[in-house]
Amino acid sequence: MALTPLEFTLATFGVSIVAGVVGALLGLGGGIIVVPTLTLALGIDVRYAIGASLVSIIATSSGAAAAYVRERMTNLRVAMLLELGTSTGAITGAYLAGILSGRWLQVTFGVVMALTALQMLRPRRSALHVPPDPLADRLRLHGGYYDQAEQREIRYRVTRTPLGLALMLVAGVLSGLLGIGSGILKVPAMDLAMGLPIKASTATSNFMIGVTAAAGASVWFARGDIDPFIAGPVAAGVLLGAVAGARVLGRARSRTIRLAFVVVLLITSAQMLWRGLQ
Amino acid sequence: MTAEPRRGPSEPVDPRVRRVELLISNLLRCGVLASLALIVLGMVIAFVQQPGDLLRPERLVELTHPERPPPHRLGEIAAGLAGLRGPAIVTLGLLVLLLTPVVRVAVSIVAFVYQRDRAFVGITSTVLAILLASIVLGQALH
Numbered sequence: 001m002a003l004t005p006l007e008f009t010l011a012t013f014g015v016s017i018v019a020g021v022v023g024a025l026l027g028l029g030g031g032i033i034v035v036p037t038l039t040l041a042l043g044i045d046v047r048y049a050i051g052a053s054l055v056s057i058i059a060t061s062s063g064a065a066a067a068y069v070r071e072r073m074t075n076l077r078v079a080m081l082l083e084l085g086t087s088t089g090a091i092t093g094a095y096l097a098g099i100l101s102g103r104w105l106q107v108t109f110g111v112v113m114a115l116t117a118l119q120m121l122r123p124r125r126s127a128l129h130v131p132p133d134p135l136a137d138r139l140r141l142h143g144g145y146y147d148q149a150e151q152r153e154i155r156y157r158v159t160r161t162p163l164g165l166a167l168m169l170v171a172g173v174l175s176g177l178l179g180i181g182s183g184i185l186k187v188p189a190m191d192l193a194m195g196l197p198i199k200a201s202t203a204t205s206n207f208m209i210g211v212t213a214a215a216g217a218s219v220w221f222a223r224g225d226i227d228p229f230i231a232g233p234v235a236a237g238v239l240l241g242a243v244a245g246a247r248v249l250g251r252a253r254s255r256t257i258r259l260a261f262v263v264v265l266l267i268t269s270a271q272m273l274w275r276g277l278q
Numbered sequence: 279m280t281a282e283p284r285r286g287p288s289e290p291v292d293p294r295v296r297r298v299e300l301l302i303s304n305l306l307r308c309g310v311l312a313s314l315a316l317i318v319l320g321m322v323i324a325f326v327q328q329p330g331d332l333l334r335p336e337r338l339v340e341l342t343h344p345e346r347p348p349p350h351r352l353g354e355i356a357a358g359l360a361g362l363r364g365p366a367i368v369t370l371g372l373l374v375l376l377l378t379p380v381v382r383v384a385v386s387i388v389a390f391v392y393q394r395d396r397a398f399v400g401i402t403s404t405v406l407a408i409l410l411a412s413i414v415l416g417q418a419l420h
Contacts, residue, residue: 002335008342009321044342055372059310062378066306069299076299080386080402087408094412139397210379215409217376219416224350228320228368229341235375236317239310 012233020241024064025249026261027202029057029181029209050179051225052234054217057181059235061210063242073203075143085165086212089172106276113269116188117262130195135161148250156197164194179216181209184268198258298389309378316371324364
């Protein structure tokens with residue numbers, strides 16, 4: 001298959017718009033769409049594909065977060081606190097990359113993600129049973145947003161902040177090791193452990209993944225692995241897709257977002273298990 | 279775009295908090311628009327400068343070959359920009375994009391100083407320090 005540069009640019013741009021919409025809605029960076037498309041369908045070297053995927057993570061984050069912060073869907077205080085965990089984890093992960101076996105890591109996370117997906121499908125306990133969290137009280141992490149689908153203000157209390165921070169550390173390590181945004185772990189950590197509603201979890205994850213990816217992207221950039229002919233159309237497409245996707249989240253039903261997230265989680269889990277066990 | 283979020287009428291909003299939210303939102307929006315404009319402009323210029331490339335499949339292989347890294351040293355990029363070369367303009371747009379989250383964290387520190395929230399000034403300063411450290415370490419490794 002011999003594509004011309006024009007065809008390549010248009011194809012990459014089109015797929016990236018889709019990746020931006022999905023990423024904005026689910027709190028992910030779009031790497032799960034961008035990387036396989038570039039490597040498998042378009043025959044691009046995996047280094048350039050990961051470089052482009054880091055760019056895509058930052059593009060989704062900035063593109064969607066402008067709207068989410070304005071609409072209060074993002075919990076800014078939770079995001080900035082948890083960035084402590086993700087950034088520490090990312091720097092650790094980059095250091096560990098030469099030491100740990102990528103194979104077993106993939107298998108471990110594949111299993112963890114499958115279990116997480118099952119957990120996310122179980123009905124949630126009522127908000128009345130949220131255990132008290134003095135740290136969340138002291139840092140004033142509790143939040144609320146106006147849900148357009150339900151036409152009402154949703155107030156929520158944040159809980160288990162220390163556990164959330166620890167999980168973000170793990171997510172950060174994975175980001176540093178694999179060059180991903182790891183929204184796939186951040187969203188369940190906020191949703192399952194910390195008690196944020198699913199939409200607040202995806203919007204807050206969206207806000208955070210840009211910072212996690214920025215450090216990684218600078219390294220890939222310095223190595224010359226961010227090619228303007230590949231990353232350019234990816235960035236432009238993802239930015240447009242993310243801005244469009246951010247307009248949809250408010251109106252989407254929480255149940256739909258949760259189900260879509262679980263499906264993507266299962267696909268990612270299968271991908272990781274496949275690569276780890278091959 | 280309205281300045282107020284769509285919310286119930288009974289919700290009191292601290293104006294300082296709201297101002298910070300709008301500041302961060304606007305900052306992200308500026309970063310997004312600037313990088314998008316530079317990337318699109320650069321791509322158009324790149325193709326206009328060498329229209330023959332558009333339809334030659336072998337040119338795509340050259341452009342995306344891993345053995346021939348694109349210009350990525352700041353000096354090369356500056357030279358490309360001075361010559362108004364398309365790929366250099368795209369790269370500048372990508373750099374603006376990469377720097378947006380870093381600037382966002384830095385601006386958040388100022389915002390929390392403004393809100394007189396000492397705990398969060400400390401938290402965001404630490405995040406910025408870790409972020410800058412990992413960027414510097416990353417450059418040093420390569």
